[in-house]
Every structure is written in C-alpha cells, then in structure tokens.
Amino acid sequence: MVFSSLTFLLVFLPLVLLLYYISKNRVLRNIILFIFSLIFYSWGEPVYVLLLLASIIINYSFGLFIDKFRGTRKTKCFFIILIIFNITLLGFFKYVNFIIENFNLIFSLRLESLNLALPIGISFYTFQILSYIIDLYRNKIKVQRNILSLGLYVTLFPKLILGPIVRYSTIEHELINRQETLDNFVAGLRRFLLGLTKKVLIANQVSHIVSALSEQGIENLDVTFSWLMLIAFAIQIYFDFSGYSDMAIGLGKMFGFNFTENFNYPYISNSITDFWRRWHISLSSWFRDYVYIPLGGNRVKQPQWIFNLFTVWTLTGLWHGASWNFVLWGMYWFVFLLLEKKMFLKILDKLPKLFQWIYATFFILIGWAIFMTDTNNPLDILAAIKGLFGAYNENCYITFWDLDMATKIPFLVLGIIFSFPFKKYLDKFFDGKWMLAYDTILIAQFALCIFFLMVDSYNPFLYFRF
Template sequence: MVFSSLYFLFLYLPIVLLVYYITPLKWRNLWLLVVNLIFYGWGEPRYIVLMLFTIVLDYFMGLVVARCKERDNDKGARIAVAVALVLNLAILFFFKYWDLVAKTFQYFGIDMPVLNLTLPIGISFYTFQTMTYPVDVYRGDAQVQKNIVNFGTFVTLFPQLIAGPIIKYKELADQMTYRTHSPEQFASGVQVFTVGLAKKVLLANNIGKLWDVYLALPVDQLTVSGAWLGVLAFSLQLYFDFSGYSDMAVGLGRMLGFEFLRNFNYPYISKSVTEFWRRWHISLGSWFREYLYIPMGGNRVSKPRLFFNLFVVWAATGIWHGASWNFLVWGLYFAVLVILEKAFLGKLLEKLPAAIQHIYTLFLVLVSWAIFAVEDFGHLGAYLAAMFGGASGGLYNENVGYYFTSFLPMLIIGCVAATPLAAKLWAKLPTKVVKVILPVVLLAGLIFSTAYLVDATYNPFLYFRF
C-alpha cells in the first residue's frame, strides 16, 4: 500500500485515525503496531514474519547490551552489538544482494544459484533504523526500551516504514512513550501531507511520463537534446516523488503526534556537490555520517585517510540504493566529486559567481541521475554518449520538439517548485489572506490529486525498489 492510493486515503487512514483517537493513550502504541503490520503486509504478508524477527532480534540485543553495561561487561556488550549488526546486514544482503552477487559470479563462470527473491518493501530503510538501536544503547545515546510493543511500533511505524525518512531510535524514543496531540499539530500534519501528495501525484507522476518515453526509446533514436530532456524529467520526477513521500510521512507523523526531521531542503539550488548532499536525503546522509564516516575517523585524519573514508562511505551509499552495479558506480561518481571538492575544487568554486556554481552543480547532478536511472550498462553507456554528443539521432529532431512543447508547462512548474521561490512568496502574504486562501489551496490539491488517482493508471513509486 502506498500513500498515493485511494485505498490508503479513503479507507486505511480514516480508520487508523478514528480508532487511534478514541483509544486510551496507553493502548495507542499497540493499535499502531497492529495497523503498521497490516499496512506492511498489504502487498506481501509473508514478509511480516521477517519484520517480526527483526523486531525481536534487535529488541533482545538491546536488552543484552544494557544488561552487560550494567555489569561492566564491555566485551559482552560489544559482542551483542556485533551479533545484531551481522545478523541485520546478513538479512539485508540475502534478500537484496544475493542475486546480484550470484549473477556476477555466473558471469565469470562461477556457479552460484540465483534465487529470484522478491525484495521486501522498505527493507533498506527499516534495517538501517533498527540495527543501530543496540549501537545507541551501547554508546549511552539511548535508554534501553523494555516494552517490546513500543519498540515494535518504532520499527514498523507506517508513515516512514517503506521510504523513510530514516529515523534513529534515540530521535523518537521519548515520543514512543509520550507525545502531544493538538488540533494545531493535526492541522499542520494535514497541510504537509496534502502538499506532499500533490508533489507526488500532480508533479512527479506527470513529469515521469516524459522520462519513461526516453528510457524506452531505442538508443539509435536518441538525440543529444532528447537525452538531456529525458534526464531533466527524471531529476524532477525523482525529487518530487521522494520528497513528496517524505512530506507525506512528516504530515502523517504529526497527525499521530510524532515529529520527524526534514528529509529534503531544496537540493537543486545547491552551489556544490557537497552542499547538494547536505540537502538531499538528509536522513541517509546523517546515518552514514554517524554510523560509518565518524567511526572510521571522519575528517580528523590525514588527507589520504580522509579520501579513503569518503570513498568507502560513498560506495556504501551507492550500493544501498539498489541491487545493481550502476548504483555502486553512481556512488563512486559522487565520491570522486566530493573528494575533489575537499581537496581543492571547493575553494575554487567559492571564487566563482553564484550562477556558475549552480550550473556546475546541476550539470554534474543531472549526469549522476542518468547513471542512477539506467541499470543496464550497455544502455547506460549509450545514453551517456548521447548526452555528450554521441547520439545516433543527432542533436535534435521533431520528436524532441513535440515532447518539449507538450511537457513545457509541467517542466516550468517543476523547476519553480523545486526552489524556495513559492515558499518565500507565500511567507510574504498577510496572515489574514493566508487564513482564507490556505484551506482553498489544500482542498484543491486534495481534489485534483484524488481526481488524478481515480482516472490514472500511472502511479509509480520509485523508492519501493530500494
């Protein structure tokens, strides 16, 4: 089940909220745990067992770590943490990467069975969330959770279960036992959710149709301008798809009394690749920084070691996104760029006009999305060649003009909406005007989004595969 579906909007969510608010406070987490599992098992009920195993594993490892710490048994605590990490990563590897490794081995003549397992939805997100709980207990950053219902509710919390934002247990621990509920908070949640829904349904879905055209186009029909138009469409689709989903997650959290951290901060206005990654998928960057980059020494090391640390972190970031080698290439691509900016390029960029810095960043990011989006290496090579002048179809043809003019209104709206311009203009409106206009705008967004979902068959969700 996805948020941008009629079943969720008009059946699941109303029932969840109604029962949640008539349920006594002490039973609300239990209700959430039940409906979280229903939400997760809607499409793949067999993987509920895997989810429950993950909950039980990390819950008990947290208890073991806490008990060992109480007894000054640091070695035992470390072993418990290691067991939790190894088992969680083993599960993630088995379901997500086994077939990738098997096919790679077969390519080199080594026999390894391909299992063709269905990827459990959201496994990359909830594995990262739950496996760091014993780590935080060991570090003293989080108190051990002795109520398995509360811990299970954290792991399975449906607003951010399948696509984040990635939330560390210590960030939500207090809210699992006590959280405030108010009409103002609920209304704010509805507002944020509706904006996210409109971003996903009205922008991402419509712009995504243009990318699908160019992704499916035979490579001998690609033109230079068409290849760039396609990857521009994908960059907007991915942003509004993922940031829209994150907004919906934040909004749903507020409706239930939770506060989640912001996951996107207008990344396409960045003036460097480093800044881009401070603004894009913020929760993932924070996770890798805290649990991989800093433990490896962070930036408090020699330059060669710093560059090695960045290389490892970005390799991990890349392969986290999917079981295909293009994601590793994508991660290493950013590793090279970030290392260059750390080494010398960043200082040079700061001396250039802001417009040049923006162009530099957008150019490199658009190239990165081509690597990210095209998993087949043969097709990827041809697509990148087309972007850089090696298109069989030449520079331009009539089809490019047709698709450009057909999608131009959506592209303009998307480009403007990807900047803080609209938010700044909205902030300048008088309070009285906002009170009148806001309900109208939200109602219109909900109506148009619903109308689209009623009539449309095209409603992909890009981050399901991650």
C-alpha cells in the same frame, strides 16, 4: 499500499485516524498504530511481515542483553551478533542475486539465482534498527524494555517503507509522552497534502515524459530529447521522493511525532558538497554518524581519510541498489567530493554564484544519468552519457509531437519552478489572514489529485526498489 493510492486516502487513513482519536489511552493508541502499521506493510507482501516481526523480537531481546551485561565482554559480543544479524538479513535479500550473477560471470559458473523478492522498506527499517542498537551500545540512549514501543518505532507506517530514516533518539520520548494538538494535526495535514500534490500532480505526470523517451531507446534520441529525458527524471525523482517525505512527516505530525527533515531544495546547490547536505539528509547523516566518523572521519591522515570517504560512498551506492550502476554512481560522488574538499571549493568560492549553480546542476544531472541507467554494463552508462552530447543525432527520427508529451510539459515546467524555494515566500504571503485561501487551494489540489488517481493507474514510488 502507498500513500498516493485511493485505498490509503479514502479508507485506510480515515479509519486509523478515527480509531486513534476516539481512543483516549496512550497504550491503546500505540496498539492501534502498531496493528495498522503491520496491516499497511502486509498489504502487498503479507509473508515479509513475519520477517519484520522476527527482526523486532531479536533486536529487542539482544538489546536487553546489551543493557544487562553492560561493562562486560558479553555486551560487545551481543552487539556484534546484532550488527552481523541485521547486515546479513539486509545483504541476503538485497544482494545475494547480484553476488551470484557476478560469480557466474567472473568464474564461468552456472549457479542458479534465488530470485528473491526484495522486502519493501528493508533498507530503511534496517538502518533505523541499527541506529537504535548502535546508540544503545554507545550508551547514548536507554534500552527500550517495552516491546510494543520498540515495535512501534520500527513499524510506524508513515516512515516504514520509504523513510525518512528516523533515529530512535529522535522520537524516543514521543513513543510514550507525545502530545497531539489541533495545531499540529492541521500543520501535519497541510504538509501531507503538499507532499501528495508533489507526488501526483508533478512526479507522476513528469514520469510519462521519462517513460515515453526511454521506450524509444537511448540510441534513438538526439541531444535535445536526451537532455529532456534527463531533466524530467531529475524532477521526477525529486518530487517523487521529497513528496513522500513530506507526506511521511505530515502523517507523523498528525499522530504527534516529529520526524527528521529529508530535503532542503537540493537543486539550488552551489556545489556537490552542498547538494549532499540537502538531498536525502537522513541517509547522508546516518552514514556520517555511523560509518564515516567511527572510521576516523577527516581527523586522520590523508590516505585513511580518502579510504573513509571511499567506503561511505561505495556503501551509499550499494544501499540504493544491487547493480553496478549504483556502485559507479557512488564512486562518481566520491570523486567529486574528494576533489571539492581538496581544491574545487576554494576555486568555486571565488566564482560568481550563478557559475557555481551551473557547475553543480550540470554534474548533478550527469549523476542522474548514471543512476537511471539500470544496468550492470558500464558501456550502457557511457552510451547514455554520450547521447547527452549528440552522439546519436543522426539516428533520431521522432519529433516532439510523435510522443504525445505536450500535455505533460507544463507539469515539468511547474516542477522546475518549485524546485526553487518559492514556497517559502508563498508561505509568508499566506500566513495569517490569508490561511483560509491557502487551505482552499490545498483542498482544490487534493480534489485534483483524487481525479488524477482515478484516471491514471501509473503511480509508482521510485525509491520502493531501494
């Protein structure tokens, strides 16, 4: 089930809100949220809900052992066991086929692929569980002795399958002591409707441009179409993922939770370093706090620092998918961040802001070219990048009108416009006496979203495969 489905919008969400708010007891409300979160998760993959429950039980039990034997060698043993368990679980389902394919290629073997379906959200909920275990071991949080509370933290449906990656410490007290107010509910509803609009009215519509052009084959696109497809993909993935994050944060607020912000207008960045402070903030901060800093961060000698940076960005690439294009994508950012840290940032700071933005935007788009080329062959990635510089101009026999994209271009233009922080100014304009007009616009957008969802069945979330 996805947030932008008619089933969720017209059946699931109204039902869970009704049952939640007619229940006055906190424990009962948590039980309702937990049960509906499991229903939400099992809607498409009922088998893997058992895996999710098993993971909760094991981490809960060993978490108690870590706390019970704190100060002894057993604590470290239980901690290591849990880390290995969680990483192995994620690695088995996400990377075993990738490993088999590469073993077959390197050693000329014929090992059968396991063809395992990737459990939805496993990358997200595993990292959330790891944050609980690591912070517990570091004695930064208290052990959760109520299995329902820990289970609710892991399964809470607004953030379960696509984040944000909310750390246990962020909502530890809200699991028991949160306060649901009308103001918070209304603010959450507005945020949810904003995210739904971004997803349905921009990301979904722009995705038709990406699909129409990619179906032609990269070798049949001239430089104009190649850049159009790349820009459309950049807008699609931003509004798709940030729209989901907005919906998740809004839903959390409707139930009394305050989730981590995940995006901050990444396409206004003036460097690659700045971009990764603004894009998927919950993931980049997770790797910073649980991998980069424990390895020594930048407080070590230069070779070790480079290794730390390399490790983080290799893992970041692999987190996004079991394919060499994601590994190369991670390496791409590693190289830029390394160069910026060593010299580029000092040079950039002396240049005009417009030039800084052009530099960052150009290389962010090239990064998306690597990301969107779903392949294990580096030559395919090179071919995609070559197309951006006119390598296949002579092969292109299609025109703009042949692809029936004219009705989707206005949505792309809107996406480009709202990639910049104009909404902040709109919020200030509508604040106060104009809020009724703002809410009327949101209601109209919601009605339009329902209409588009009824007539257009294409409604994926790109980050589902991660």
